[in-house]
Amino acid sequence: MEKNYPEISFDNTQVAFEYKTDKQLKKAHFLFSMMGKPWLVKIGTRLAPWSINAGLPVKGMIRNTIFSQFVGGETLEETAAVAKTLGEYNVKIILDYGVEGKQGEDNFDQASEMFIKVINYAATQPNIPFMSVKVTGFARHALLEKIDSLMKSHEGSLYKRFELALNELAPEERAEWDRIHQRVNRVCESAGANSIGVSIDAEETWIQDPVDMLTILMMEKYNKEKPIVYNTLQHYRHDRLRFLEDSYQAAVARNFILGSKLVRGAYMERERRRAAEKGYPSPIQPDKESTDRDYNAGVKFCIDHIDRVALVVASHNEQSNLYAATLLKEKGLPLSHPFVHWSQLYGMSDNITFNLAHAGCSVSKYLPFGPIKDVVPYLMRRAQENTSVKGQTGRELGLINKELKRRKL
Secondary structure, three states: OOOOOOOOOOOHHHHOOOOOHHHHHHHHHHHHHHHHHHHHHHHHHHHHHHHHHHOOOHHHHHHHHHHHHOOOOOOOOOOHHHHHHHHOOOEEEEEEEEEEEEEEHHHHHHHHHHHHHHHHHHOOOOOOOOOOHHHOOOOOHHHHHHHHHHHHHHOOOHHHHHHHHHOOOOOOHHHHHHHHHHHHHHHHHHHHOOOEEEEEEOOOOOHHHHHHHHHHHHHHOOOOOOOOOOOOOOOOOOOHHHHHHHHHHHHHHHOOOOEEEEEEHHHHOHHHHHHHHOOOOEOOOOOHHHHHHHHHHHHHHHHHHHOEEEEEEEEEOOOHHHHHHHHHHOOOOOOOOOOEEEEEOOOOOHHHHHHHOOOOOEEHHHHHEHHHHHHHHHHHHHHHHHHHOOOHHHHHHHHHHHHHOOOEE
């Protein structure tokens, strides 16, 4: 049994912000102060996209403020400087081409080529173990929604419902699905050849079933010897803990390693609104406590089955991150276990990321990149999230203030 585990404290601001210069720290303080004003965020999140689309000269201001806080650069090559800085503190990165999905077969093909380019680039770098993919970047939303609806109309396992749904598609729709499958397969094949993990993002509940099925098919093919493909499970959904357990049973039965990236989730208000409009039961947990309970239960389930489950703890919740480390300690497993990884968004929760890295954990920053005009939707979500998540901005500001005081600034 491993002894003398390092103590992990998420209040250690010296470790959390060591990578930031005094100027960068003051800039972060200014940004989070602005995001602490809901009225200002509301105006900004409307004006910024409009200003970009209208051709107003605002890109420089955006680049020097919210863009530099949350995005790695406009091009893949620009992310190298951020990756180098983070790597000096044993922090890895998960690359994400942050352009929102554009529709049309040509755009879908271009997106898959871009993801393969990201994989090939990551393979040349020392600290990029993962990249992130959205199936909606490869696929027409309406087709995913139709397949999902057909799957929900049937009983049985995910595999069974998927096969029945495909048989009900028109020939041209089945051909379209086959092209989606081929795009995702090419990305995963490239990832497997280069030993780069592929984290497939979660989507809304009304298109998630075919995304789950596609991801499991990729795991079944590419996760035989080591984890390459990871599914993302949103635990604000009340059915995801059961789905995690079912996925594990499929992994055992079909002999593959289950890759599970656990998140709390990103589409909660949209989900509730749609459920109310269409008159079906909400898929969302009744309260935050239920989400937290299921999330931690998911972490425990993965670590209890670590021989066949590779886990990414993708969370900004301090208790959940510490819980994962505690479970490893209780089992006498190293914090650097190859099947356990932690991750937070770039620009947020540095106190978690850098203190985990300092303790020897495998941890990364989720690092989007892309042209400013294309990543504006991502940036607006970050601004809104920091305003709406209870205590998030206050916690960030409190830690930054503590470090400014320690540095006597």
